[in-house]
Amino acid sequence: MTETASPLAQRVGERLANWYSEFRTRLEEENALLNLDAESRRQLAEDCSVSADTLLQIVRAGPNGAAEMEKLMKALHLDSAELQTHSPDVYREMQINCATCRDKGRCRHDLENHTAPVTFSEYCVNTAILNRLQAETPLMEE
DSSP states (O other): OOOOHHHHHHHHHHHHHHHOOOHHHHHHHHHHHTTTTTHHHHHHHTTTTOHHHHHHHHHHHTTTTTTHHHHHHHHHHHHHHHHHHHHHHHHHHHHHHTTTOOOOHHHHHHHHOOHHHHHGTOOOHHHHHHHHHHGGGGOOOO
């Protein structure tokens, strides 16, 4: 006789299934990029205004590779939608920096513990931009 899974087991199962699905998608995208010949990869990277290595890092980061940026901006009371609308190049640069960041674990930890507004400047590659944005009151959330 099988027992009905507990709500916790169901949530864990759903999260694992979602993680696996996202992993497979990232792997397929990475393989598609790597299966291109070198010239096609270079051209695609050039079209995206990044290096081929950076493009691969962004693909490996997945569609939520810059999620920490959005969360950090919110923690700093910065309006990311406003930035995206009025300074799309800056927003894109920040996304690339975040997607290719090597300190994501610390960033996530600090965001979860609500210490990121104090500690981000110790490791965030977007620190200079974020500090500048904080000084510009039109981008501050009300």
